[in-house]
Amino acid sequence: MTSLVLHGETLPLVIASSEGPPHMIDDVHHGIDLDIVEAVLRRLGYEVDYQFMGLKRAGREVEMGHVDVSAPIFMQSDVVGSYISSAIVQYQPMVFSLKKSNLAPASILDMQGHSVVTFLGAPGYFGADFGLLTEGDNYKELTDMSVIPELLVKGRYEFAVLDKYIFYYFYRFNEKNKDVSIFTEHKLIAPVSASAAFHDADLRDAFNRELVEFMLSEEYKQIFERYLGTALFSSEP
Incomplete structure (x- = not known):
């Protein structure tokens, strides 16, 4: 064509x-x-x-x-x-936490025992170690990715796992200069x-x-x- x-x-x-x-x-x-x-x-x-x-x-x-x-x-x-x-x-799958939480996981397995929110179907993309997180009581997958940044900001979860650009797009949806220094990015998943x-x-x-x-x-x-x-x-x- x-x-x-x-x-x-x-x-x-x-x-x-x-x-x-x-x-x-x-x-x-x-x-x-x-x-x-x-x-x-x-x-x-x-x-x-x-x-x-x-x-x-x-x-x-x-x-x-x-x-x-x-x-x-x-x-x-x-x-x-x-x-x-x-x-x-x-595409940069990223683990986010609030900087004030002082969390410093060195691997996906270090997130066990912590509350985690991510998108529906995430374990299918992130490997066997990530699959172990799904066994925790405080693990949640959501179909609506737009709410994930705000749930982290409000302290509902200790970690959010989402593509970096998707996370910041929804976090800054109504305010493009919104402060992002409140987050720590943990690069635990390969781009x-x-x-x-x-x-x-x-x-x-x-x-x-x-x-x-x-x-x-x-x-x-x-x-x-x-x-x-x-x-x-x-x-x-």
Whole structure:
């Protein structure tokens, strides 16, 4: 679809994704991941359009050529019809506590015996040690991630486990300069790179070349600040 022309007009590239703020948002702005993909494609001279669906379906749609791009993509390799880009953003699963609590776990197992709140299905992402936490009486999984930062602030739980950008997005949802120094970040879970999948290998290659330059730009930093406020941008990956 990258070169389709209809009645003399080039059609926009179609990006398929799902809803998952602040990484993917079906709104005027489209979240960290999608804003990055769109900005790089616009630098290459393309206009874009969006279709929102489940991520698994998005992956199939790009492979079949029904859409041009899907994002985010995790831990996948190239197959015919789906060519994976360099990392566009680093997802950073993080253990948070209140700084005043003076907690200093050196591993996930050190969290045993403490109250923990996280998102529904978290053990499936974080390994066997994390699964042991679910056996505790003070362990809670929530479908609504937006309430997790406030529950930690109110002292309802000693630890909150959530992607760093999701946590701060909801914490600062109504006030982008809200103080984040009250939290301690415990980096006990490995980060995960998110990429984009392209139906056209040449477009993927051009995207990768432009992405290198874009990630050094002020615009890249501004995308993060749009959703997270200041002082939270990470240069990773």
